[in-house]
Amino acid sequence: MEKNWCLSMPKVELHAHLNGSIRVSTLLELAKSLNETQKDAIDFSQVEHLITKCDLTLTEVFQLFDLIHNVITDHNTVTRITKEVIEDFASDNVVHLELRTTPKRNDSIGMNKRSYVDAVIEGLRSVSSVDVDFIPKTGDSKFLTNDKCNGNSRKRIIFRLILSIDRRETTEAAMETVKLALEMRHLGVVGIDLSGNPKTGEWTTYLPALKFAREQGLNVTLHSGEIRNSKEIKNMLEFHPQRIGHACYFEDEHWRKLKSSKIPVEICLTSNIRTFSVASIEVHHFAYLYKAKHPLVLCTDDTCVFNTTLSEEYKYAADSFGLGRWEMFELSRNAVEYIFADNGVKNDLRKYFNSVSKNME
Ligand code: 6MZ
Numbered sequence: 001m002e003k004n005w006c007l008s009m010p011k012v013e014l015h016a017h018l019n020g021s022i023r024v025s026t027l028l029e030l031a032k033s034l035n036e037t038q039k040d041a042i043d044f045s046q047v048e049h050l051i052t053k054c055d056l057t058l059t060e061v062f063q064l065f066d067l068i069h070n071v072i073t074d075h076n077t078v079t080r081i082t083k084e085v086i087e088d089f090a091s092d093n094v095v096h097l098e099l100r101t102t103p104k105r106n107d108s109i110g111m112n113k114r115s116y117v118d119a120v121i122e123g124l125r126s127v128s129s130v131d132v133d134f135i136p137k138t139g140d141s142k143f144l145t146n147d148k149c150n151g152n153s154r155k156r157i158i159f160r161l162i163l164s165i166d167r168r169e170t171t172e173a174a175m176e177t178v179k180l181a182l183e184m185r186h187l188g189v190v191g192i193d194l195s196g197n198p199k200t201g202e203w204t205t206y207l208p209a210l211k212f213a214r215e216q217g218l219n220v221t222l223h224s225g226e227i228r229n230s231k232e233i234k235n236m237l238e239f240h241p242q243r244i245g246h247a248c249y250f251e252d253e254h255w256r257k258l259k260s261s262k263i264p265v266e267i268c269l270t271s272n273i274r275t276f277s278v279a280s281i282e283v284h285h286f287a288y289l290y291k292a293k294h295p296l297v298l299c300t301d302d303t304c305v306f307n308t309t310l311s312e313e314y315k316y317a318a319d320s321f322g323l324g325r326w327e328m329f330e331l332s333r334n335a336v337e338y339i340f341a342d343n344g345v346k347n348d349l350r351k352y353f354n355s356v357s358k359n360m361e
Contacts, residue, residue: 001318005325006311010095010356012335012349013299013310015221015245015266017164017195018101018120019068020302022081023088024051027304030071042070056305058226058275062197064305073106075119082123090130090157092309095144096339096349100162100193103177113180117163121187124159131156134188141344144352158345160190162221165206167196174209182216190340191219191242198226203235210239219340221266225249226277237261243338245299247285248277255288264295264338269316270308271301281320290321290331297335329360 027047035044050056050064072078082099089097101120103113124134131154133143144156163181165174181189192213194206213220221243224236228249236244237257245266250258258265267286272278278285289296298313300306318328336349 001315001323001325001328003311003315006314006318006328007093009311009314009329009332009360010093010353011310011314011332012096012297012339013089013094014098014243014297014335014339015268015299015301016085016089016097016099017302018082018085018099019065019072020305021085021088021099021300022068022072022304023084024304024307026081026084027051027068027071030077031067034071042067047071051304055274055276058198058277061275061302061305068304069104073111074109075111075115075122078116078119079123079126082120083126086124086127086132086157086159087129088303089310090155092311093155094157094310095352096158096160096336096345098160098162098190098340100164100195102164102166102195103180113176114183117161117180117184117189120161121184130154132159133157134159134161135186136160136188136190136341137344138342139344141348143345144348145355158349160188160340162191162193162219162340163189164193164195165209167194167198167201167206169196169201169206171205171208174206175212178209178213178216178218181213181218185218191221193221193223193245195223195245198223198229203232207239210241219243221245225254226275230254237263242340246272246277248272250285259292259294262295264297265289266299267296268299268301268306269313269320270306274306281316284320286317287321295334295338296331297338298331326361329357333357 031042031044031047034042047067103116105112124132163177165177178192181192210220219242222236222241223245225233225248226246233254243264247265273281300308300310314328333353336346
């Protein structure tokens, strides 16, 4: 499959972590300058080493996240990386982006979860090269399909935010994130994600916050089965989230339950292969779920950490599983059905995909 064709196809990104999607050049620039001003604050050679390493174990991935978090510590930097990440996804022809991030505290500079998310919102407000729609409106949205807005030349992207609970957090911290998401719904926060090192923490710790999120009408997506943990996968499926991320170590009983519940799966091919969560692309569960017509969506996970783009993920799928242009386009178009939004936004996206479909065969 030609790279340029995958680039030109409109795409929907539903599983991307903000700090894992930082521009490589920005990460290196910030790490270098931190290393120059405070030598002990960061090991620059370690950042360079991990960022250029082809395959990273999950342990190394989480070491890299710790290094990234050592660099992204203040509001201005959070704002900057958000702006750049949105611009990068828009350049890749992503027309709907649900970005997720873990609200963080940094007491030394007065950062709390709320001010962290405010800095993210500031970042998306500051994007100027692309038109960004992030305030949910009731009724029909015509953001992508209304040609009168700005002529045809400027790119447009619908942006929504998902707040992540890190598996290192306590029940109280998880609850604080859910309450924050509820307060910020009018600013485009649409859901809650559970992520973080899968070797850390217990399902029961986050369950009260996840239940509360769902009771209050927030969408929930869970990282599930990145490592072998049969009991947790079972519990997660019983919780019935709106979407599931990864699903690598699912066993027969989990597949049965997943398929009967029709929970859409966010598939991150490069991430799964690079972290050895799936032994090889030939045995990746994408093929199994695709053949079964189970709802799924291709995603990047962390464009910086895994050195990928959504176009490259589509090309990887097409080349690995022998799919043609029309099948790729349909895969991309179907993702619209799994976004965390009401019919107003979905209809806009459906119409948009229909309008470009004739160029996609
Ligand atoms: C689990 C992951 C992840 O939230 O600081 N994260 N959690 N599995 C993965 N697959 C490799 N990739 C990213 O973005 C970085 C954070 O996202 C989660 C981790 O908690 C990581 O610290 P934010 O913007």
